[in-house]
Amino acid sequence: MRRRLVICDPVCVLAYGHNASAMNHFSRFLSLAYTDVVQVGGVNLPVNLPNSEEVKRHFRHYYYEQIPIPRVFKPSDDLEYSLLADPQEAMATEDMAELLAQLDVDRDDDLFFPSADFYGVVGLLNALQSRSSAPPRIFVRFIGVMEFASEAYRDPEHELISRLRAENGLDGRISCAAETPTYADYLSERLDTPVFCASYPEVYQQRDLDQTDGEAVRIYCPGSPRLDKGYLDLMPIISEVRRNDPELKIRFVVHHLLGENSAFDSYTSQLYALPGVEMIAGYVEEERILSEYHRCSAVLLPYDRATYRLRGSAVMMEALAVGRPVLTYNDTAFANQVLHYGNGSVYSDRSAMIEAILALPGKSIAPIQNRINQARKRYMIDSMAGYAAWFQAPELMSIR
Amino acid sequence: MKRVLFIGHEFHRKTRSSDFFKELLRDRFEVEEAFVDPDDETEPRFNDRDIDIVVLWQIDYLAPIFIARGLPTIVIPMYDGSSAMPDEHWRAMSGASIVAFSLALYSKVRRLGARTHLVKYFPEPADRSSIPSFEALRAFFWERTPKLGLDEIFVAKLIDERFASLHVHKAADGGGNHPEASFQASTEITRSSWFNGRDEYEDELFKSNVFLAPRLSEGIGLSLLEAMARGQLVIANDDSTHNEYIANWHNGILINLSLDSLPPFTFADAAAIGLSAWQSVVDGRAQWLASIPGLLDFIEATPAGEPKPRLYSIVRREVHRAYARGAFNYRRWLDRNIQFLDSTEREMINDDSLFSRPFRAQEILDGIIDLKGGAAAPYMGDGWSASEEDGCWIDGHKAELIFLVAEQHWTEVQIEFRMNDAFNDKASLALLLNDVLIGVAHVEPGWKSLTFRIEPTLIERRNVLVFHVDRAESTRSDGRLLSLAVRQVSFGVTDASVDAYS
Numbered sequence: 059m060r061r062r063l064v065i066c067d068p069v070c071v072l073a074y075g076h077n078a079s080a081m082n083h084f085s086r087f088l089s090l091a092y093t094d095v096v097q098v099g100g101v102n103l104p105v106n107l108p109n110s111e112e113v114k115r116h117f118r119h120y121y122y123e124q125i126p127i128p129r130v131f132k133p134s135d136d137l138e139y140s141l142l143a144d145p146q147e148a149m150a151t152e153d154m155a156e157l158l159a160q161l162d163v164d165r166d167d168d169l170f171f172p173s174a175d176f177y178g179v180v181g182l183l184n185a186l187q188s189r190s191s192a193p194p195r196i197f198v199r200f201i202g203v204m205e206f207a208s209e210a211y212r213d214p215e216h217e218l219i220s221r222l223r224a225e226n227g228l229d230g231r232i233s234c235a236a237e238t239p240t241y242a243d244y245l246s247e248r249l250d251t252p253v254f255c256a257s258y259p260e261v262y263q264q265r266d267l268d269q270t271d272g273e274a275v276r277i278y279c280p281g282s283p284r285l286d287k288g289y290l291d292l293m294p295i296i297s298e299v300r301r302n303d304p305e306l307k308i309r310f311v312v313h314h315l316l317g318e319n320s321a322f323d324s325y326t327s328q329l330y331a332l333p334g335v336e337m338i339a340g341y342v343e344e345e346r347i348l349s350e351y352h353r354c355s356a357v358l359l360p361y362d363r364a365t366y367r368l369r370g371s372a373v374m375m376e377a378l379a380v381g382r383p384v385l386t387y388n389d390t391a392f393a394n395q396v397l398h399y400g401n402g403s404v405y406s407d408r409s410a411m412i413e414a415i416l417a418l419p420g421k422s423i424a425p426i427q428n429r430i431n432q433a434r435k436r437y438m439i440d441s442m443a444g445y446a447a448w449f450q451a452p453e454l455m456s457i458r
Numbered sequence: 459m460k461r462v463l464f465i466g467h468e469f470h471r472k473t474r475s476s477d478f479f480k481e482l483l484r485d486r487f488e489v490e491e492a493f494v495d496p497d498d499e500t501e502p503r504f505n506d507r508d509i510d511i512v513v514l515w516q517i518d519y520l521a522p523i524f525i526a527r528g529l530p531t532i533v534i535p536m537y538d539g540s541s542a543m544p545d546e547h548w549r550a551m552s553g554a555s556i557v558a559f560s561l562a563l564y565s566k567v568r569r570l571g572a573r574t575h576l577v578k579y580f581p582e583p584a585d586r587s588s589i590p591s592f593e594a595l596r597a598f599f600w601e602r603t604p605k606l607g608l609d610e611i612f613v614a615k616l617i618d619e620r621f622a623s624l625h626v627h628k629a630a631d632g633g634g635n636h637p638e639a640s641f642q643a644s645t646e647i648t649r650s651s652w653f654n655g656r657d658e659y660e661d662e663l664f665k666s667n668v669f670l671a672p673r674l675s676e677g678i679g680l681s682l683l684e685a686m687a688r689g690q691l692v693i694a695n696d697d698s699t700h701n702e703y704i705a706n707w708h709n710g711i712l713i714n715l716s717l718d719s720l721p722p723f724t725f726a727d728a729a730a731i732g733l734s735a736w737q738s739v740v741d742g743r744a745q746w747l748a749s750i751p752g753l754l755d756f757i758e759a760t761p762a763g764e765p766k767p768r769l770y771s772i773v774r775r776e777v778h779r780a781y782a783r784g785a786f787n788y789r790r791w792l793d794r795n796i797q798f799l800d801s802t803e804r805e806m807i808n809d810d811s812l813f814s815r816p817f818r819a820q821e822i823l824d825g826i827i828d829l830k831g832g833a834a835a836p837y838m839g840d841g842w843s844a845s846e847e848d849g850c851w852i853d854g855h856k857a858e859l860i861f862l863v864a865e866q867h868w869t870e871v872q873i874e875f876r877m878n879d880a881f882n883d884k885a886s887l888a889l890l891l892n893d894v895l896i897g898v899a900h901v902e903p904g905w906k907s908l909t910f911r912i913e914p915t916l917i918e919r920r921n922v923l924v925f926h927v928d929r930a931e932s933t934r935s936d937g938r939l940l941s942l943a944v945r946q947v948s949f950g951v952t953d954a955s956v957d958a959y960s
Contacts, residue, residue, distance in 0.1 A: 300708060304734060306741050316565040323565050327698065330561050330578075331705040333738040336745065337561075337576075 059453060061166045063092040064194075066157075068117035068150065068178040069204050070099030071127060073107050076372045077173055079344055080258075082109050084172045087259035091451035092168070098157060102127050108343060117153050120146040120177040124207055142184070144210035150181025158185055165192035165231075168449070175204035176218055183221055196232040197448065198222070199256050200245055202369035202391075219248045235448050237370035240391035244368055254448040257395070257441050258375035264434060265352050265380055267427050275308045275418045278354035278382075280347060281361070281373045283313040283340035288360030289322070291408065293329050295360065298412050306334040307419040310358070311350055313340050351380040355418065356402075359386040360411070366390035377401070378437055381430050385411060401433035460510035460758065462487040467516050468495040475680060476515045478579075479534070486754045487511065494520065499782040501775045511760065514554075516677065518543070519781045519788070521551035522799050523774045528765030531555070532757050536677025537563050537698045545570055546792035550799035553763035555756065559678045562698040575756040577749060578702070579678055580742035581687050589689030589736055590667035592729040594622035598666035600681075601628050603673050604636040607715045608695065613670060614639035616693070616713070616720045621645045625662055627653070667691060667732065671700060674715075679703065686710065689736035691728045693720070709734040769798060793840060819920055821862040825949035837861045839922070849875075849945035855930050859923045859947060867914040870952055871896070871923070874945040876905045880931045887942065888926040891916055905945070923947065 065084055070077040078099070085095045099113045119127055142148040163169070171178055179198055186193050208214040225232055235254035236242035246253040281287035296310050312329060314337050315322050330337050338346070351357070357377040371392040377384050384402035386393050393404045405411040446454040462483055470476050471493045483489050490509070494502045494517050502520075506512065512524040513532045518540055524531040533551055537560035540547075548570045556574045558564035564576045599613050610626050617624050623646040630636060641647050653659040663669075669685035671694035676682065679699045685692050686709065694700035696712040704710030709731060713720070723731075780791035792799070820836040827834050829850040841857030842850050877885050884900045889910055897910035927941035 297705065297708065300705075304730075304737065306737060314561075316561070316568060320565065320569075323562060324701075326565075327561050327701045328705050330702050331709070333705070333709060333734065333741055339576075 060092050060168055060451070062094040062096065063088055063168045063170055064096045064098060064157075064161060064163065065170050065172060066098050066117075066178055066182070067171065067173055067175070068100055068120060068153075068181075069125070069173060069175045070113065071102045071119060071125065073104045073341070078103065078107060078110055078113070079261075080172050080372070081113060083259060083261045084170070085112070087445070088170070088449070088454070090456060091449060091453040096161065116157055117178070118149050120150050121175070121204065121207060123209055124204070144208070146177050146208070146210065147180055147184070150177035151184040152181075154178075154181040154185035155188070158189065163194050165194060167194040168197065169194050170197040170199070172199050173201050173203060174198045176206055176208045176214055179205070179218060180221060193229075193231050198232065198234045200234060200236040200241060200253075202237065202241060202366075215248075219245075223249055223251075233448065235444070236368075238368065238391035238395060240394060241368040241370070254444055255440075256444050256448055257370060257437070258372055258379070259441055259445060260379055260438050261376055262348060262351070262379040264431075267355065267381065267423050267430070269423050269427070273307045273419045275355045275415075276311065276353055277308065277356050277358050277385075277415065277418075278311045278350045279358045280313065280350065280376070281359060281371070283315040285315075286362045286365040287373075288362060289315050290325065291360040292358075293325065293332075295358070295408060295412055295415070296329070296332055296335060299415050300332055300334060302412075302416050303334075303419075308415060309334045309336065311336045311338065311354065313338055313342070315340060347376075348380070351377065351382055354382055357382050357384045358415075359384050360408075361386060361390055361392075363387060363389045366392065370395070374401075375437075378430075378434055381427075381434055383426060383430055385414060387411070395437075399433040399437045400429055401437065459486070459488050461508060462489045462511045462513055462757075463492060463504060463506055463509040464489050464513045464515065465492045465494055465504065465517055465520065468493045470515070475678075479515065482750055482754070483513070483757075485750075486758065496778075497782055499779050501778055511757065513757070516540075518547065518551065519777060521554045522777050523770065525551060525553040525763050526766045526770035526773050528762050530760040530762045532557055532760055534559070535563055535567075536560070538673065538675045538677050541566070541675070541698070544789055544792065546789070546796045548572060549796055550792055552800050555760040557753065557756070560698045561702045573760075575753060577753055578742065578746060579683070580739050580746045581680070581683050583687045583736055583739040583743055584689065586689075586736065589732060592667055592691070592725045592732060595620050595668050595691075595725070595728060596622055596666045597624045597668035597670055598663050599624065599626050599670040600672040601626055601636060602631050604630050604634075605632075606674055608672070608674055609636055611637065611639045612715060614641055615718055616670075617641055617645055618719065619644050620725070621668070623648070623666075625650070625666065627651070627659075627662070664688070667728070668693065671695065676700065683739065686735035687739040689732045691732045692735060703738070704735075707731070709738045773799070797835075819860045819862045821864060822949075825866070825868065827859055827861065827947040829944050829946060834859070841925075843940070846943075849943040851940045851943045852925055852927060852930075854939050855927050855941055857925050857944075861921055861923075862919060863917055863921055866917055866949070868912060868917055868949040868951055869914055870909050870911055870950055872907060872909045872946075872948045872950065874905065874907045874947075875901075876943050876945075877901055877903050877927075878929070878931055878940045878942070879903055880940075881929055885927055885929040885941070890924040890926070892918060892921055917949075 065081060067077055067081055070081055081097050081099060085097055089095050097113045098116050100117045100119055101115045102119055103110060103113060103115050142151060206215040206218060211217040234245060234249060235256035236245050237257055239255050242253040242255045279292060283289060292312060299308055312335055314326050316326055329335060359371060359374060361371065368391050374384050374392050378401045384396060386396060386402065386404055388404045388406055396402045396404055403414060405414065442455050446452055464480055464483065466476050480489055492504055506529065509529060511530045511532065513534065514520055515534050516536045516539055518533050518535045521531050521533050531554040533554045534557045541563060548567050556567050556572050558574055558576050559579060561576065564574055568574050597617065601610055619642065625648045628636065628649055628651050667690055669690045669692045671682045671692060674695045675697040676699045682692055682694055682700060683703065692704060692710040693713055694704055694710060696714050701712055704712055706712045781788045827837050831847055834850065837859045839858035839860045841852055841854060843853035881903060884902055886898060886900050888898045889896050891912060894916055896912050899908055925942060930939040930941040
């Protein structure tokens, strides 16, 4: 068992989204292999956010272009690393240096980026350069969101990859993984080194589907309050289902996209008006999300193919953990996982998806339950084995 | 059992449209009622002793009173009455919880950070056997708001040969006579202006299978919902809450006043839409009933704010007075006092401005107006953002300072300020004193000091100093449109004025 794991996520600043919950999931899972786990997020992470009591609020906000936060100001000019051309990089480097010093990080420690971000990683690499002590092990998990988010470089992907390839004298102490096999293969080519595949660990306990072979079907759309997750596809799907299902055997639960931007309010009001649509807040507490997973028959993920060409879906992995089949479009990286594990169905177009949804009422539950049980078992074994290999921690391979 | 004081609009004493909500409150609370006439400037009196929770039904503007009193306050605004309210109206009740029957209102107040709960009311559906047939279309229209364009003349554009009959009830809100339209010969037109009670009204209404919604928007839309509950084909203007119950061409038809005719549809389409409307209500009613415990939990869990006796003693009189004097005066009162009313802003430091009478200027001391840390609040007219430690920003292009002066012969005014750092280039500042331009300067970023010469005769007893800036921008980290931050304004007398940076 290793001594200490420091989980770093500078993008963990919002009350909603997966960053805060991911921090918790990984902390719980990886504590099997470590004596101590420290979680470090952004200083702007709300203080009273449930389940975040153990998160050390440390990193300043480097991404105010991409993630505007009220009253977060530009970096000051008074920086120890101000010779760095990019002020965000200077700020991140300073934050990392301070963190390493505060926690007295040494070679017996491991640092883990569960949702790699550009400035978190480059800041750490810069900070380690000016340290004389032996570096810790560093684990960088790519999820296809913020790892190349920088306005300062013409090609931030090239910049980050180059720096990782150079490794800055870390003697192989840094290793990378990606959320999907597709993305891992992509990165491996660019990093010229094997890249592990590290999907979500087991985040929820499984609950069996409602065993009543009845007519009622409840479809949950958990990722819905984002355009890239198919929010604008919901109306055509649900309204066509409704036309063919006037008796409301099929119901939908949708998170609305209200409160941040009024551009979609008119669309949302029509979605809200559709019979058999239950609309809940865009971002709700984890208990509510889990409750919706438990109550549903299937999870709908009409995600944008281009955006998810390499990316995984934490929602897909959550649904699998709970034991719910997913319905999604083909040609995304996580659709390949759905096909591989068999935890749902993949469709070439909207019509095919609608047809499949209309066929759900009255389907026998037993074969669906068997299939999801098998998919979940296979996925969990692969996931645990992936982390056990990556972290070189056989303790993580605990099959239940 | 907790005691709720339910305060509604005087109008609802007669219409009883809030009765359903009071009934569901009585499942968990002891409910006392009071009614307010917003047009009456007299300070309303409430017996709020021993009250645990205050619920304001469509009387949003009273919320600051009870928040300052330290009582848990729930506001239930209606879209048709409150959608046009400025942001400051909602910020002034930032300590309240809001129950929204409209998705559009819910969206707006959530964006402003309010603790909000969305609900969707549905009445009891009619028996399925009473759903009308659609072998012909028979419409009913109550001409309630003809002044807004929803009148018989507009409806005549929608009524074509598919309509066997149309009944127009010509009884506008607020009274008055409105012209009749000409209809095609194949449609039988009947009109009324009075019903002897609800039974007679329903007798006429139930003859129809098409219901034309009488208003452009609604708070909840009880008449529209009752029509859907009967399985009628509802045609309504595309605005909240209509477009939150009607998914166009699924369970109703949404229109707007620019239409010249109804889009084509068959009697079979009409029947399907009517049936879908009825099913929406059947399903929705079950959802509404299931949501009531959560709604009551939300109400019961509303936190109480910290009592602010000084604020309460003034706001209990002034908010009602400001509101009764009309939208412009109410808005101005809000603009001037939002920093005291918004619980996220600074504590109240000067209660004079809370008075709803026109801005009462104060005399400046030693010729200096210090804008750091909120000290200049007595002098700040329109256009200022909240005071900060090092000065106060102009929110937009223009702001004014208003002040009284005892006899003085000042010859110059010095302004310490800085421009918005987001300006990559110079900006222009124009300064007016009592409507006279006293100088224009092109300025650069960073704290600066400028001195302008003034004629001694320009100074009056009551003075208005206006800052005009040609640029205002938001920064990457601050959504306000900021132009200039002012730290200090100093009037004085010198032998020679220097119009230069110092």
